[in-house]
Structures are given as structure tokens and as C-alpha cells.
Amino acid sequence: MNSEDRVETLNEFGNSGQRQTRQEVARLAGVERVREAFAWFETHERELADQQLEVTAIPAPPFRERQRCEWMLSKFVERGLQQAKMDDVGNVIGSLPGMVEGSYVLISAHVDTVFSETRLEVRRDGERLVGPGIADNGAGLVALLAIASAMQTAAIKTRLPLLFLANVGEEGEGNLRGMRHFFEAAQWRTQVHSMLALDGAGTDTIVTEALGSRRFEVSISGPGGHSWSDFGTVNPIVLLARVIERLSRIALPDNPRTTVNVGIIEGGTSVNAIPESALMRVDLRSTDPARIATVERELRNILKEVVDAAGAPSGAQFRVRVIGDRPAAELTDGAFILEALRAVDSHLGIKSHVHCASTDANVPLSLGVQALAIGAGGTGARAHTLQEWFLARGRTLALKRILLTVLTLAGLLE
Numbered sequence: 527m528n529s530e531d532r533v534e535t536l537n538e539f540g541n542s543g544q545r546q547t548r549q550e551v552a553r554l555a556g557v558e559r560v561r562e563a564f565a566w567f568e569t570h571e572r573e574l575a576d577q578q579l580e581v582t583a584i585p586a587p588p589f590r591e592r593q594r595c596e597w598m599l600s601k602f603v604e605r606g607l608q609q610a611k612m613d614d615v616g617n618v619i620g621s622l623p624g625m626v627e628g629s630y631v632l633i634s635a636h637v638d639t640v641f642s643e644t645r646l647e648v649r650r651d652g653e654r655l656v657g658p659g660i661a662d663n664g665a666g667l668v669a670l671l672a673i674a675s676a677m678q679t680a681a682i683k684t685r686l687p688l689l690f691l692a693n694v695g696e697e698g699e700g701n702l703r704g705m706r707h708f709f710e711a712a713q714w715r716t717q718v719h720s721m722l723a724l725d726g727a728g729t730d731t732i733v734t735e736a737l738g739s740r741r742f743e744v745s746i747s748g749p750g751g752h753s754w755s756d757f758g759t760v761n762p763i764v765l766l767a768r769v770i771e772r773l774s775r776i777a778l779p780d781n782p783r784t785t786v787n788v789g790i791i792e793g794g795t796s797v798n799a800i801p802e803s804a805l806m807r808v809d810l811r812s813t814d815p816a817r818i819a820t821v822e823r824e825l826r827n828i829l830k831e832v833v834d835a836a837g838a839p840s841g842a843q844f845r846v847r848v849i850g851d852r853p854a855a856e857l858t859d860g861a862f863i864l865e866a867l868r869a870v871d872s873h874l875g876i877k878s879h880v881h882c883a884s885t886d887a888n889v890p891l892s893l894g895v896q897a898l899a900i901g902a903g904g905t906g907a908r909a910h911t912l913q914e915w916f917l918a919r920g921r922t923l924a925l926k927r928i929l930l931t932v933l934t935l936a937g938l939l940e
Contacts (some may be wrong), residue, residue, distance in 0.1 A: 547869040547934065554933050555873060555926075557940070563676035567925040570675070574668050575655060575918055577601075579648050582657050582664035587642040591616055591694045594637050598667065598692040605674040607690055615707045616694040622677065624687035624936065630714075631936040632689045632721040633673060633928070635666035635902070636696030636704070636886055640910050654915045661906030661916040666724035667692060669902035672925050673932065685937030689718065696725075696886050699741070701850045705889040715893075720863050720935050722928065723886040723899040727906035727916055729924045731881040732867060733899035736888035738854025739811045740818050742825070743847045744769070746833065748840065750802035760840035762804040763793050765832055770806065772828045776821065782814035786821060807849065813882055815854045852884055855891035863896040866934040870927050900928070 554560055586594035598618045602610040607620025618637075621630070639646070639659035648657030655664075674690055676682075695703035709715055723733075746762040746769075770788055778784045786808065793804030808825065812818045829844045836842040857864060864880075871878050885899035903924020906916040 547865055548872060551869045551873045551930055551934055554930055554938055557938060559680045559682050562680040563682060563929055564926055566676040566679050567672060567922045571918060571921065574672055577671065578655055578660065578664045578668045581667050582648045582660045583646055585646055586638045588638055588698055588700045591637045595692065598637065601671050602690065605671065606678050607674055615704055617704045617708055618692040620690045622688040624684045625939050626685055627687060628717060630687050630689040630718050631932060632691060632718045633670060633932060634691040634693055634721060634886055635670040635724040636663050637692050637694050638697045638700055640697045654917050656915045658912050658914050660914050661727040662909045663725055665727050665902040665904060665916055669724045669925060669928060673928055683939035685939050688936060693886060699849050702852055702886060702889055705886045709889055709893060718895060721890050721895060721897040722931060724902045725885050725899050726901050726909065727904045728901035729876050729903055729927060730878050731901065732878050733883045733885050733887055734857040734864060734880045735813060735882040736853065736855040736891045737811055737813060737882050737884040738815050738818055739809060739850060739852045739884055740822060741850030742808045743805060743849050744808060744829065745803055745805040746842060746844045747803040748842045751800045753798040753800055756800055759800050760836050760842045761800050763801055765836060765842060766804040766806060768832050769828055773825060776824055782812055782817055784812040784817045784821060786810055813854055852888050853892035855888060857891060861896045863898055863935060867898060867931050870930045874923060874927055876927060
């Protein structure tokens with residue numbers, strides 16, 4: 527199914543062109559089974575909070591998410607999702623059938639955290655849930671389960687089938703590997719026409735523009751030696767510092783916004799040894815892929831100039847390895863998925879604004895699939911730190927928002 531066919535399917539079942547979307551959202555919200563699902567959200571908050579603490583306490587560092595994925599798979603099975611399984615990279619997939627097969631509405635949440643070795647200690651602190659990853663993306667994972675639970679409890683059926691995905695590799699050097707693998711599969715490449723990625727807390731932002739990024743591991747090497755007897759031998763840390771200083775002086779535009787960040791520096795073995803190597807990890811971001819390519823060229827030129835200036839006899843060398851590449855893309859003007867979410871927000875009294883970010887939606891957007899990334903409700907702060915926290919107040923509103931959007935896209939079978 528090509529992108530035009532996907533849009534036509536959305537329009538057919540999303541009610542665009544035949545009935546006003548806002549009227550359809552209001553109608554859906556008044557259906558008894560939908561109201562029953564809303565009530566489920568309100569009465570099961572304690573259970574959702576318990577699940578959020580439980581799943582967040584399971585380590586899921588990049589490339590080692592399996593234990594948390596197994597937990598999610600067990601929950602998919604408990605909720606009666608069909609064909610629940612784990613794929614080759616660890617993504618957990620389950621579905622709810624629709625009247626019309628072959629064209630899915632996908633709801634996803636990433637499993638992984640940014641913490642590679644940190645022991646994940648989570649706890650209640652008054653009304654707050656506290657711990658690394660509790661909002662990003664403990665909140666998204668729990669929302670995914672809540673939607674499945676409420677729909678099954680209220681016996682809600684849809685015209686289009688629904689696909690639930692707990693995917694790996696969203697954070698850091700995961701490089702969206704779970705979402706890439708999912709969309710590379712022939713089974714799904716042409717069968718998913720719309721996607722909601724549930725990521726973090728809140729309801730105020732809608733990610734419609736995929737922020738592109740390119741990440742590098744840059745290393746400089748030399749012969750090394752003793753700090754006294756070999757003084758004067760080229761020092762890779764010094765050369766790397768010169769590269770960083772010049773990199774920090776690159777003129778970057780505000781429009782399109784473009785950023786450069788050196789996030790990690792490593793090198794050396796002892797205070798009295800000239801190191802044999804030093805490395806840094808660099809993150810380039812922009813809404814414009816051409817701008818990323820321009821800054822990459824500047825980075826490579828700076829490296830060559832700094833190492834060349836050290837002189838060939840010094841033995842200095844550099845190496846650049848790409849460790850991440852996320853496509854920049856944007857939701858097409860007039861996309862029905864955004865129209866549907868806007869109508870839901872209007873009905874629920876939610877004030878939201880479009881936003882640019884790097885999320886799992888980067889992949890489907892780059893393939894022409896209608897996709898958005900939204901929060902799973904509540905409030906949270908200190909993401910990507912050990913002091914991250916989540917407050918569930920407002921979660922129910924977000925779950926209603928997600929369910930109404932899904933039903934507007936997939937159609938309620940009555």
C-alpha cells in the first residue's frame with residue numbers, strides 16, 4: 527500500500543470529508559463502551575502506578591532490554607493481545623483484530639532507558655513516583671498497557687486492526703534500531719498507515735517534525751609515552767581539545783536550528799603518561815539534513831587540519847565512526863492524524879502545540895507514514911537523570927486522549 531492509499535484509508539475510516547471530525551470525536555466520547563473504558567482509566571490508577579514502578583525497576587540499558595521486554599510480553603498476553611511475540615531484536619508485538627484486515631493503526635512505546643550500568647532504584651515519594659526512566663518511558667509503557675486493558679474490558683472493537691508495539695533502541699546509541707527493524711519487515715512496511723508513539727509525560731506537545739541527528743565517535747591516536755622522558759611527544763588529548771575548541775566556534779544557524787554537542791570525552795591511563803589515544807562522542811542535530819551534512823564536513827576538516835598540523839613524524843592519526851543516524855522528516859500538511867488529535871484536544875479541553883523532537887516517529891515519518899509522538903499524561907521532570915520523577919495527576923485525561931484518537935483513526939465498530 528503506498529502513501530496515497532494510506533491517506534485514503536485514513537480518510538475513509540477517519541470520517542474526513544464525509545462528517546466533521548470534531549462531531550465524530552464528540553460522538554465517540556458519548557458511546558457507552560467508550561465511557562466504560564474512560565471509567566476503567568479512572569478506577570485503575572493505583573494499579574497503573576504499581577505497574578509503572580515495577581517495569582521501571584527492570585533494567586533496560588541500550589542493547590540489553592530483553593528482561594523488560596519479557597515483562598511486557600507477559601502483560602500483552604495477559605491482556606489478550608493476539609499473536610503476541612518478541613521479534614529478532616527484542617520488539618514486543620501484539621494486535622487487536624479489526625473488521626477490515628491489512629491496514630493497521632500502530633500504538634508504540636519504547637522500552638529502553640539511557641542508563642547503561644545504573645542500578646534502577648524506584649520508589650514512591652508522596653504522590654510522586656521517583657526513579658530513572660519513571661516518566662521516560664515508564665509512563666509510555668503503562669499507557670500502552672492501559673489502552674489495551676480498557677479496550678478489552680469494555681469490549682471495544684474497531685474497523686481497522688490495532689497493533690501494539692513495545693520497541694527497543696529509541697534512546698542514545700540505540701539509534702532507533704527497534705523501529706527501524708520493525709519497518710524493514712515486509713509484513714509491516716506497507717501495512718501500517720498511522721502511528722502514535724507514546725513517549726514520556728504530559729499532554730501539551732505534539733511531535734510532528736522529526737529532528738534529524740548524526741552521531742560520531744571520534745578518536746585521535748599517537749605513540750604515547752612517559753610524561754617526563756617522552757615530553758614533546760604528540761598528546762592525543764591536547765589535539766582533541768583543539769578540535770573541540772574549534773568545533774565550539776562553528777557558526778550555527780538559528781533557522782534551521784542546528785546544534786553540536788560533545789557529550790563524552792575519554793582518554794589516558796595515568797596522570798604521568800602521555801596517552802596513546804583519546805576519543806569523544808559528538809551529536810549533530812538539525813531539522814535540515816543538508817545542514818547536518820555541512821557541519822559533518824566541517825568536523826572532518828577540523829580533525830584533518832589539527833592532526834596535519836601536528837606533523838607526519840608525530841605519528842598522530844584520527845578516525846571517525848558513525849554511531850547514530852536519525853532521519854529528519856515532517857508530517858505532511860493536512861495529515862488526518864493531526865486533524866484527529868486536534869479534534870480530540872478540542873473536545874477534552876487540552877491545549878497543545880506542535881513540536882520538533884527526535885523520537886520513534888522519525889522512522890515512519892521518513893517513510894511517508896502518518897505518525898505523531900505524544901506524551902502519556904501526568905507531569906514529570908528531570909528526565910535522563912537519577913532524580914527523574916512522575917506525578918500521575920492528569921494521566922486519565924491523557925489516556926482518554928489516546929483512546930479517542932485511536933478510535934477516530936481506526937473507527938469504532940458498533
